[in-house]
Amino acid sequence: MKKIVIIGASGHAKVIIDIIEKRNEYQIIGLIDSYKEPSQKIMGYPILGKESLIPELMEKQNVIGGIMAIGDNWSRKKVRDVIKNLAPKFKFLPAIHPNAILCNNLKIEPGVVIMAGVIVNAASTIKEFCILNTNSSLGHDSVMHHFSSLAPSSAIGGHVSIGAFSAVSMGTTIIQNITIGIHTIIGAGSLVLKDIGNNIIAYGVPVKEIKKREIGEPYLAK
Ligand SMILES: CC(C)(COP(=O)(O)OP(=O)(O)OC[C@H]1O[C@@H](n2cnc3c(N)ncnc32)[C@H](O)[C@@H]1OP(=O)(O)O)[C@@H](O)C(=O)NCCC(=O)NCCS
Known part of the structure; x- marks a missing residue:
């Protein structure tokens, strides 16, 4: 299964994780969140770190992309822009x-x-x-x-x-x-x-x- 990350680690992210698990199409390797401590687990998946980690995850762990799990509309856009700049090949997937x-x-x-x-x-x-x-x-x-x-x-x-x-x-x-x-x-x-x-x-x-x-x-x- 292709590997992905979830962007955001709030309650909204939990609902999205449930969707991905039900669809069984991708392997979630963890969550990306700038505000929460890495090493915490959400629904059994680790918080890996901030957006700046994404290029390394793509290169070393074959992460292909992920799902934006940020409920606030403007914050979601700002984080999307950051990731687009850091990792132009990151695939933003639907859930x-x-x-x-x-x-x-x-x-x-x-x-x-x-x-x-x-x-x-x-x-x-x-x-x-x-x-x-x-x-x-x-x-x-x-x-x-x-x-x-x-x-x-x-x-x-x-x-x-x-x-x-x-x-x-x-x-x-x-x-x-x-x-x-x-x-x-x-x-x-x-x-x-x-x-x-x-x-x-x-x-x-x-x-x-x-x-x-x-x-x-x-x-x-x-
Ligand atoms: C529209 C919204 C952002 C307004 O928030 P706010 O500007 O912070 O408003 P406040 O909570 O300070 O309330 C101010 C006054 O407006 C009233 N009010 C606020 N939202 C109201 C609403 N949707 N309908 C009727 N009255 C409302 C409050 O009762 C309060 O009245 P009072 O001064 O007589 O006590 C908020 O009501 C809202 O709908 N948030 C989104 C909730 C949501 O859908 N969440 C999604 C979860 S997935």
């Missing part, structure tokens, strides 16, 4: 749970993570490094732009566009024909009935724009 339901005619770009219970309907596009978390659904003819995410149990209608780096939080519903801008956060439990612009935190039933946000401002940590 797609065997119990996700994907229509036949989808466009799914590299580095995408799709978790258990997800449904993606016909003619949709999922661009690079998006996350579709547990039990989320994406309607037909919709587009998730790069590094955007759907949190668990979010339900997205047809012909919806989710902008790059934007996050749709847990349990949110977005009706058909809606456009969400870039770097925007739709808060948990929202009902989105109108378009939302760029760099905004919006939430509520129905959704309201609450405040502006800076690029990269954390929205998951607490």
Whole structure:
């Protein structure tokens, strides 16, 4: 089996490890994380060290690539960029749970993570490094732009566009024909009935724009 690493060692990484184990296509040799102590184990796999270790792992241990397991959309992009510079041949692989339901005619770009219970309907596009978390659904003819995410149990209608780096939080519903801008956060439990612009935190039933946000401002940590 080809050898890979998991990038990130959080709870999100644990869910991704479970997907890889279930699919049984790759051998995980360990995790890469800049913030956690090497030698700790996550789900039985060692934290190997920081991103700077990757070229050596590729050369000496035949690691071919790995999976981005960083939940925060902007942090995931920053770490992806670091690795791309350090190791241009590193393959960013997808992780797609065997119990996700994907229509036949989808466009799914590299580095995408799709978790258990997800449904993606016909003619949709999922661009690079998006996350579709547990039990989320994406309607037909919709587009998730790069590094955007759907949190668990979010339900997205047809012909919806989710902008790059934007996050749709847990349990949110977005009706058909809606456009969400870039770097925007739709808060948990929202009902989105109108378009939302760029760099905004919006939430509520129905959704309201609450405040502006800076690029990269954390929205998951607490
Ligand atoms: C949108 C979000 C980032 C807002 O966080 P925040 O700006 O730190 O907001 P705070 O927690 O400081 O709350 C400020 C106020 O807004 C309210 N509020 C926050 N989020 C809300 C939401 N989604 N819906 C309704 N009210 C909300 C709070 O109750 C609080 O009200 P109060 O001042 O009357 O007490 C956060 O609610 C959220 O949805 N995070 C993502 C959760 C998620 O999906 N995680 C994914 C796990 S995989």
